[in-house]
Amino acid sequence: MLAARLAAQMAVKQQAAQKKINLLNSAVFAKAMAVFSQTGKYPTINLPTANTIGAQALQYALSRRGDPYVWGAAGPNAFDCSGLVLWAYAQVGISLPHFTGDQWNMGVHVSRADLQPGDLVFFYADIGHVGLYIGNGLMVDAPDFGETVQVQPVMWDVYVGAVRIVG
Structure with missing residues (x-):
């Protein structure tokens, strides 16, 4: 019972962490595309x-x-x-x-x-x-x-x- 509860809590924390990672990755990608759209060049x-x-x-x-x-x-x-x-x-x-x-x-x-x-x-x-x-x-x-x-x-x-x- 305790192991199942801990596993469920861990899964929730992992999902929250993955959402933050995805958000950061999206922000990096959006910034790179903004540079491209403004300059016509891919960012370094x-x-x-x-x-x-x-x-x-x-x-x-x-x-x-x-x-x-x-x-x-x-x-x-x-x-x-x-x-x-x-x-x-x-x-x-x-x-x-x-x-x-x-x-x-x-x-x-x-x-x-x-x-x-x-x-x-x-x-x-x-x-x-x-x-x-x-x-x-x-x-x-x-x-x-x-x-x-x-x-x-x-x-x-x-x-x-x-x-x-x-x-």
């Missing part, structure tokens, strides 16, 4: 100075913001989600497959609490989408038809896990 994203393979690949992915989504494309001027990841890591000498399910099986699985810039973040039960984690609840991805490579909040509601690619 300050990354940690880590010189990891993931951080290097992330810089390449960010350089493609604004490029169109094309299903099956892997660059250099159009991408689908797994194609963006494949291309970004190829720029730093790492070969990845062009399928989210196969990318899920590469590298080392990491917890949400341990995410670092450049980690691959996966979504939906069928592992149907992938992006590169930036930090502060943001990712860069090639989302869908009619959209472009962009920075957006991580879709925590459909998040299934993350992989760190190691050289």
